Amino acid sequence: xxxxxxxxxxxxxxxxxxxxxxxxxxxxxxxxxxxxxxxxxxxxxxxxxxxxxxxxxx
Numbered sequence: 001x002x003x004x005x006x007x008x009x010x011x012x013x014x015x016x017x018x019x020x021x022x023x024x025x026x027x028x029x030x031x032x033x034x035x036x037x038x039x040x041x042x043x044x045x046x047x048x049x050x051x052x053x054x055x056x057x058x
Contacts, residue, residue, distance in 0.1 A: 001032050003039075007046040014039070015056045025050050 004010045014028070022028040029036040040050060048057040 001034065003034070007042065011043060011046065011048060011057055014043070018055050018057075022055075024052060024055060 004013050017028055017032070018025065022031065025036065025040075028034070029039065043049070043057050050056075051058045
């Protein structure tokens with residue numbers, strides 16, 4: 001799957017997927033075939049970390 005290149009759009013896309021379709025980040029990555037570590041790194045570059053209690057990047 002091709003993810004949005006723009007970091008803000010990527011953040012919005014991932015958080016929407018987490019909110020609407022996936023119970024946690026592991027499930028999202030497994031379902032969409034994403035490299036979890038790479039995704040976490042990309043969003044960390046713009047100051048966001050995954051919050052499992054709220055199932056979103058904050």
